[in-house]
Each structure stands twice: as C-alpha cells, then as structure tokens.
Amino acid sequence: MATSTLIRLLDENLRRAPEYGAGLSNHLPMALHALHVLGASDAGLERFAAAYIDRKKLPVMSAHGAGRTPSLRLGDIGCFEAWQAHYDARIAALGPRDALARALPELWPGVAAAAFHGPIRVAHAWQLGHPGELGAALAYWASRWQRIDVESASTQDLELADWLAAAEAAARSWRADGRLISERMDRASRTPEFRAFAGGLRPCANALPHAARWAACLYADTGDFTVLHVVTGSRAVLQLSALSAPPPQIWHAWAAAIMASAIGERQRVEATSCSWKEVVGAARSSLDDHVVKLVHACHELSADHGDDEFLAAACRAVAQGAP
Known part of the structure; x- marks a missing residue:
C-alpha cells in the first residue's frame, strides 16, 4: 500500500x-x-x-x-x-x-x-x-503512441527460439543513427532485415514470458541500454495483459527494439553480489532510475515466472550502473 x-x-x-x-x-x-x-x-x-x-x-x-x-x-x-x-x-x-x-x-x-x-x-x-x-x-x-508495422508479411514461420535468434542476428548486422531509441526503432522497422523475420513468429503459448527471459539473458550478457527497456517493457506488457490481450504489434515493436540496440558479442559480467537480498538492497540505495526499474522488473518477473536469468540481469544492472 x-x-x-x-x-x-x-x-x-x-x-x-x-x-x-x-x-x-x-x-x-x-x-x-x-x-x-x-x-x-x-x-x-x-x-x-x-x-x-x-x-x-x-x-x-x-x-x-x-x-x-x-x-x-x-x-x-x-x-x-x-x-x-x-x-x-x-x-x-x-x-x-x-x-x-x-x-x-x-x-x-x-x-x-x-x-x-x-x-x-x-x-x-x-x-x-x-x-x-x-x-x-x-x-x-x-x-507518444508509436505503431511499428511490418510493411510486407514474412514468408517465414518461425518458432520463438528461431525468431529470437533472427532478431539478435539482425541487431548485430544493422546499425542506425538516432539519439532516441524510438527513432532507431522506427528506422529499423523500415529495413529489409526487419521485414525478413519480424512478422514471421508462429503463435505459441507463453511466448512473452519466454521472450522476457531471453531479453534478460541478453541484457545480462551485454549490458545494452536498449535491451534494458525491452526487459522493463516486457514486464509492463505482461502486467497489463491481465486486463486486455495485446495484439501482434507488440512483437513488431519488440523486434524493432532488439534491432535498434547496439549489442556486441555476449559476455557475462561476473557480479560480486548475486543474491536477490543483496541486489534489492543495492537498488534501494541507488539514485539511478534505470537500475531501480530494471531490478524491480526482474524481481517481479522472477517471482512470477522463475529463472536465474532475471537475477543475472539485475546483478548486471547493479554492477554496471547507468550507461
């Protein structure tokens, strides 16, 4: 309360x-x-x-x-x-x-x-x-309503794991200028690389929790600022989905955000403190809004969906701080 x-x-x-x-x-x-x-x-x-x-x-x-x-x-x-x-x-x-x-x-x-x-x-x-x-x-x-559409339907029919792998590969092969993440997302959505996979996700049960876990793992391995927003955004969509089911456009936006990131090769950072008690304590005393929100999102996602990847992402945020 x-x-x-x-x-x-x-x-x-x-x-x-x-x-x-x-x-x-x-x-x-x-x-x-x-x-x-x-x-x-x-x-x-x-x-x-x-x-x-x-x-x-x-x-x-x-x-x-x-x-x-x-x-x-x-x-x-x-x-x-x-x-x-x-x-x-x-x-x-x-x-x-x-x-x-x-x-x-x-x-x-x-x-x-x-x-x-x-x-x-x-x-x-x-x-x-x-x-x-x-x-x-x-x-x-x-x-600030922003719609991300796939201009032409993908001919692919991808399982979630393959779709996520395609998003990560596209993120490493394409770069866009743009100060704001939203600007880079818009530009990403207009590229052939985006159209090749973004609309080709095969519907499956519990896709968003699995995708949130994957995004948490990607953040833990890269510390990428844009991916951080994918994690906190996924938590928000899951929270609000209890009131109204989101449409397929959420996946287009999700794909555009991954492409708009500047991820390099994955490399997990070893955190000195990696228990929820220590991470939550560090976030409580932090003045970094992004660290606070990321730790909160991961703590909630972990409670609802389990998995060590959320803890690893929270540890990366606390260890790394703001970009």
Missing part, C-alpha cells in the same frame, strides 16, 4: 511535464513505485525524488494548451494535457480498472511509445493504485 509520502511525491510530480530535455521520459513516478515495492523507506523515496528532480531539471507543466479546443491525436505530445483531462474524466466516471481496460485496446497498437515508456508508466501507475498518476500515464502513452 502506498504511503502518504509516496502519494504526496506522486501528486507533486503531476505538476511536472512528462518529459525533460529533448524528448526524454520523466521516470520519477515509475522509479518511486519500483523503490517502494523494493522496500525503500519514506526517507529513501524523498532522497531519490530530490536528487532526480535536481539532476534532470524536470520542468513544470506548460500552459501551452490553455484556451485551445482539446485535441486527442494519438502520437502527438502536444496533446498530452488534453489526453490527461480525457483519462482523468474517464477514471472518475468508470473507476481505474474499467477505464484502463477500455483504454488498452486503442493504446496497444502503439505499444512502442517512447521506447515502451508509455506502457511501462501505465503498468506502474496501475499497480500503485493512484488515479491521478494513472490518468497521466495513459495520457503519456497516447501522446
């Missing part, structure tokens, strides 16, 4: 913009929830929030939408405040669960939003049980 300190910090963050710098996501509400679940104290939450706000120079919400007719265009960050008002009203009318279940079918095709930060923020908000944060999270997903 959220403490009064966590609720206050979340309320205060609702006055801040969903992004800072040149299109980078405000991770504060996601990291605060992750820290809370990992057992951080109220003092620890306060410490993290103060450091994050100062380090990222988080801007307050602009008033650029004041006096304009509300617009609800998917994928337009300029519509964030309109989407936030829309979802706040829907949550007030339907309640958080029904409002979220109703929103997901429209949002799922754009699951790539801000390198999966749309669904990641929504999943954290849903678990938090904070209606205001859920409205803001849904608004962020809608306003």
Whole structure:
C-alpha cells in the first residue's frame, strides 16, 4: 500500500511535464513505485525524488494548451494535457480498472511509445493504485503512441527460439543513427532485415514470458541500454495483459527494439553480489532510475515466472550502473 509520502511525491510530480530535455521520459513516478515495492523507506523515496528532480531539471507543466479546443491525436505530445483531462474524466466516471481496460485496446497498437515508456508508466501507475498518476500515464502513452508495422508479411514461420535468434542476428548486422531509441526503432522497422523475420513468429503459448527471459539473458550478457527497456517493457506488457490481450504489434515493436540496440558479442559480467537480498538492497540505495526499474522488473518477473536469468540481469544492472 502506498504511503502518504509516496502519494504526496506522486501528486507533486503531476505538476511536472512528462518529459525533460529533448524528448526524454520523466521516470520519477515509475522509479518511486519500483523503490517502494523494493522496500525503500519514506526517507529513501524523498532522497531519490530530490536528487532526480535536481539532476534532470524536470520542468513544470506548460500552459501551452490553455484556451485551445482539446485535441486527442494519438502520437502527438502536444496533446498530452488534453489526453490527461480525457483519462482523468474517464477514471472518475468508470473507476481505474474499467477505464484502463477500455483504454488498452486503442493504446496497444502503439505499444512502442517512447521506447515502451508509455506502457511501462501505465503498468506502474496501475499497480500503485493512484488515479491521478494513472490518468497521466495513459495520457503519456497516447501522446507518444508509436505503431511499428511490418510493411510486407514474412514468408517465414518461425518458432520463438528461431525468431529470437533472427532478431539478435539482425541487431548485430544493422546499425542506425538516432539519439532516441524510438527513432532507431522506427528506422529499423523500415529495413529489409526487419521485414525478413519480424512478422514471421508462429503463435505459441507463453511466448512473452519466454521472450522476457531471453531479453534478460541478453541484457545480462551485454549490458545494452536498449535491451534494458525491452526487459522493463516486457514486464509492463505482461502486467497489463491481465486486463486486455495485446495484439501482434507488440512483437513488431519488440523486434524493432532488439534491432535498434547496439549489442556486441555476449559476455557475462561476473557480479560480486548475486543474491536477490543483496541486489534489492543495492537498488534501494541507488539514485539511478534505470537500475531501480530494471531490478524491480526482474524481481517481479522472477517471482512470477522463475529463472536465474532475471537475477543475472539485475546483478548486471547493479554492477554496471547507468550507461
């Protein structure tokens, strides 16, 4: 259950913009929830929030939408405040669960939003049980909605293991410029290498948990920053899938993110501390939002699906820190 300190910090963050710098996501509400679940104290939450706000120079919400007719265009960050008002009203009318279940079918095709930060923020908000944060999270997903499609259907019919191997091979054979992960994902999706395999995954049961485990292993072996987002994004999709089944586009986005990474050859880093107790303790004291979120995601995925790969990924994150 959220403490009064966590609720206050979340309320205060609702006055801040969903992004800072040149299109980078405000991770504060996601990291605060992750820290809370990992057992951080109220003092620890306060410490993290103060450091994050100062380090990222988080801007307050602009008033650029004041006096304009509300617009609800998917994928337009300029519509964030309109989407936030829309979802706040829907949550007030339907309640958080029904409002979220109703929103997901429209949002799922754009699951790539801000390198999966749309669904990641929504999943954290849903678990938090904070209606205001859920409205803001849904608004962020809608306003950064990004659809990844396969322009021509693959003639392949690949088992999951073969499809994942094809994604990894494509990631090593192709490189794209682009400061943001979302930009590189878009460029990857337009390549012949992507079209050759991305649409050729044969449907199978429990594909996403298996893919999440594979991504955790890839992160443990490479420490790649983009792959980290695939792991945390997979956790979010699994969490939200209980309310609404995601469409095939999630696999297109997943494939584009793997291709957009800069992975080299796999090489496992030996961590000095590799027990959940030590890793969770290190994450609780960390000021690195990505480490906190990755450890939280892996801890939850391990509890739900088992496997040492999630622990190995968490150990790599703690040992390596932010890129």
